[in-house]
Amino acid sequence: MSYGTLYGVGVGPGAPDLLTLRAVRTLESVPVLALPRSSDYGRSMAWQIIEPVIRACPEQERLLLTFPMSKDPERIRPYFETAFSKIGERLERGQSVAFVTEGDPSVFSTFIYLRREAPKRWPGVTIEIVPGVTSITAVPAVTGIPLADGQERIAILPATYGVDDLADVLLKFDTVVLMKIGSEMPKVIEALKRTRLLDRAVFVSHATMAEQRIVRDLSELGAQRGDCFAMVIVSRKDRSGVLAGDVAFSSVADLAEERA
Amino acid sequence: MSYGTLYGVGVGPGAPDLLTLRAVRTLESVPVLALPRSSDYGRSMAWQIIEPVIRACPEQERLLLTFPMSKDPERIRPYFETAFSKIGERLERGQSVAFVTEGDPSVFSTFIYLRREAPKRWPGVTIEIVPGVTSITAVPAVTGIPLADGQERIAILPATYGVDDLADVLLKFDTVVLMKIGSEMPKVIEALKRTRLLDRAVFVSHATMAEQRIVRDLSELGAQRGDCFAMVIVSRKDRSGVLAGDVAFSSVADLAEERA
Numbered sequence: 001m002s003y004g005t006l007y008g009v010g011v012g013p014g015a016p017d018l019l020t021l022r023a024v025r026t027l028e029s030v031p032v033l034a035l036p037r038s039s040d041y042g043r044s045m046a047w048q049i050i051e052p053v054i055r056a057c058p059e060q061e062r063l064l065l066t067f068p069m070s071k072d073p074e075r076i077r078p079y080f081e082t083a084f085s086k087i088g089e090r091l092e093r094g095q096s097v098a099f100v101t102e103g104d105p106s107v108f109s110t111f112i113y114l115r116r117e118a119p120k121r122w123p124g125v126t127i128e129i130v131p132g133v134t135s136i137t138a139v140p141a142v143t144g145i146p147l148a149d150g151q152e153r154i155a156i157l158p159a160t161y162g163v164d165d166l167a168d169v170l171l172k173f174d175t176v177v178l179m180k181i182g183s184e185m186p187k188v189i190e191a192l193k194r195t196r197l198l199d200r201a202v203f204v205s206h207a208t209m210a211e212q213r214i215v216r217d218l219s220e221l222g223a224q225r226g227d228c229f230a231m232v233i234v235s236r237k238d239r240s241g242v243l244a245g246d247v248a249f250s251s252v253a254d255l256a257e258e259r260a
Numbered sequence: 261m262s263y264g265t266l267y268g269v270g271v272g273p274g275a276p277d278l279l280t281l282r283a284v285r286t287l288e289s290v291p292v293l294a295l296p297r298s299s300d301y302g303r304s305m306a307w308q309i310i311e312p313v314i315r316a317c318p319e320q321e322r323l324l325l326t327f328p329m330s331k332d333p334e335r336i337r338p339y340f341e342t343a344f345s346k347i348g349e350r351l352e353r354g355q356s357v358a359f360v361t362e363g364d365p366s367v368f369s370t371f372i373y374l375r376r377e378a379p380k381r382w383p384g385v386t387i388e389i390v391p392g393v394t395s396i397t398a399v400p401a402v403t404g405i406p407l408a409d410g411q412e413r414i415a416i417l418p419a420t421y422g423v424d425d426l427a428d429v430l431l432k433f434d435t436v437v438l439m440k441i442g443s444e445m446p447k448v449i450e451a452l453k454r455t456r457l458l459d460r461a462v463f464v465s466h467a468t469m470a471e472q473r474i475v476r477d478l479s480e481l482g483a484q485r486g487d488c489f490a491m492v493i494v495s496r497k498d499r500s501g502v503l504a505g506d507v508a509f510s511s512v513a514d515l516a517e518e519r520a
Contacts (some may be wrong), residue, residue, distance in 0.1 A: 010397070012280065020393060021284070021313060022277040049467075053281060106400035112409040113505075131401040132467075133280060133364075133391045137270070139367035141391040147364075149372040151421035154414075155433070161411035173415070208391075 003125040004031075006087070006118055008105035010132020014045075014209035014229075016052040016134045019165050020042045026130055027054045027098055032090045034083075034099040036110055040066050046100035063090070063097075067110050070158070070230060080244035084117055104134040108158060108179060135231060136177055138207040143214060145235050147204065148175050159184040159232075166191035176234040181226025188232055189218055197234055205230040263385040264291075265358035266347070266378055268365035270392020274305075274469035274489075276312040278393045286390055287358055292350045294343075294359040295372055300326050306360035323350070323357075327370050329488060331420070344377055351382050364394040368418060368439060395460045395491060396437055398467040403474060404493050405462065409436050417442045419444040419492075426451035441486025448492055449478055450471045457494055465490040 009026050012018035020241040027033060044064055065083040070076050090097050105111040106129065107235055118125050136156060140147045148154045152174035157163070160182040170176055170191065178188060181203075202214040203255040206229045215221055218232070225233075269286050272278035287293060287310055297304040304324055325343040330336050350357050365371040366389065378385050396416060400407045408414050412434035417423070420442040430436055430451065438448060441463075452458040463475040466489045475481055478492070486492075 010393075011393070015282070017282040018270065018280045018391065020278045020280050022275070024281070025277065026270040076344065104397040104401075106397050106406045108409055109406075112406040113422065115404070127403040127404065130399045131273075131278065131393045133270075133393055134397050136396075137364040137366050137391045137394050141364075143391065144375070144387065146366045146369075146372040148416070148418075149368055151418055153418070154416040156408070156414040158408075158411055158413070176418070239274070255402065 001037075001122075001124075002091065002094060003091040003122050004094050005126045005128060006091060006114070006122075007047075007096065007098040007128050007130060008111040008115060009098045009100050009106040010106075010134075011046060011102060013048045013103055013135040013138035013207050014049060014212075016049055018138070018208060018220070019050065019053055020130065020132065021135050022130050023050075023132060024054060026128075027100070028057065030096045030098040032063055032088055032097040033064045033093050034065055034097050035084075036065050036067050036100070038067065038069050045102055045127040046098075047071040049102065050100060061090075063087070080113065084114065084121065085112050087114070088121055088148050091125060101132070102135075104132045105129050106131070107136065109136050122245075135179075135207055135229070138229055139177075139202075139233055141203045142212065143202050143204060143233070145233070147177075147233075159188060159226075163187050163191060167195050170197055170234060170236075171197045174236050179230040180228060181230040181232060182228070185221060185224060189221070192218065192234065197236065200236055201232055201234045202250055203230065203232050207231075261352065261382075261384075262354055263351040263382050264354050265386045265388060266351060266374070266382075267356065267388050267390060267501055268369070268371040268375060269358050269360050269390045270364040270366075270369075270394075271306060271309045271360055271362060272393040272469050273363055273395040273398035274309060274472075276309055278398070278468060279310065279313055280390065280392065282390050283310075283392060284314060284447050286388075287360070288317065290356045290358040292323055292357040294323045294325055294347055294357050296325050296327050296343075296360070298327065298329050301424040304360075305362055309362065310360060310384070321350075323347070340373065344374065344381065347374070348381055351385060360413050362394070362395075365389050365391045366391070367394050367396065380429070395439075395467055395489070399437075399462075399464045399491055400474065402462060402467050403493070407437075407492070407493075414514050419448060419486075423447050423451060427455050430457055430494060430496075431454045434496050438492040438494075440488060440490060441490040442488070445481060445486050446483050452478065452494065457496065460496055461492055461494045463490065463492050467491075 035044040063223040101109045154175045155173040156177045158180045160180040205213045293306045295304040361369045414435045415433040416437040418440045419438040420440040465473045
């Protein structure tokens, strides 16, 4: 059978002008846009991001697919099944389908599940991934605090799956990115206090979007829940030279000091 | 003094159509493009990426700046000094300068040093960062192996600064991204053998570029040096459920098994 192509298209962290040229071209060229949303009655954030920048095409289908936010497989399984069936109907008709993902399709994205399932359901189907700007780099862009340079190491943890060893990770990595904060905020704050890194942490939600929120004093947040677009980035910026080897400098600040 | 704006513009991993709309607009609107290159006589990779997609503008200055690849501060300091002085002359004239960085400006980028130095040299200067597609997500896009989903954790290490504890990191993280491989390749391979993860590793150089190279059997590489665009990504994909808490599934493969 000759299937249509399945695209996973990353559309970036939220600002429509952070789509890539390739994403725009791909989204404008396919007959079917698959648009995830978190409830049957909610808006699709993916559609909200792309609508202002892609050329309207009356013949193009906008296939809204519901993926509830949940860690319970009993609850989400039927939704995935329905979504994959609908996508399969189009691919089997020879139509190409672009599955639109916020951020990048390879980082904590629903597309990953579709990508894995695709070869089993549609043997030989062509799959193309269009990488996008991930929120992991959008956050440093809006805070002005770089993710890593020189010899620095980065750890990225999905906080909703537990932060029990966070203090340990904070001691070993220079930048720690906590994604999917959810209800773990109090535990995150506790670990930051324990490692005396609370003042090195920044909370960012909806980076680059109109709703963007940056909180530099995390104690303000107290027991607030982080939403699924919330991240905490901890930047030690205090360990140049300690990790390994013959490192001479890791910042121009160091250069300037040496120069003085 | 009223300075021009200093932009750090990420132009993505190499394919020109992975520039964002914002990057294109920014690069076309400024009077000065600052283009890093690694030697006085070499080409600028940054210019090579953007040339095919930005509108030629005869009045726009292309300021080529040399930043040699080196960890020796004695060697690089005068180059940074020259580059910052040239950028400063333009900013002081009120001209906006876009410093073009491959990948993203917040991830192991020369712009980070400029970003730190800027407020000291040009007090009150406006700095804007345009995030780009980082090679950290371009590599999974070309290999088809996702970076992380569900509860998985990611570690990003610059290999040139030592990989002595790599075996330990490989045991604690689901995906390990080794950047800046350089001459560390033999040590990387040794650590992968020790942790029996050699077959979970992929070597990628120049992801998304014409020169792209993907090697899935790392023993082929032997003692070859990785260039500065080379990365090794190790994906365990074998620890669903072990890290913490009440995790139910981390892939549709698991879903399918439960369903069967």
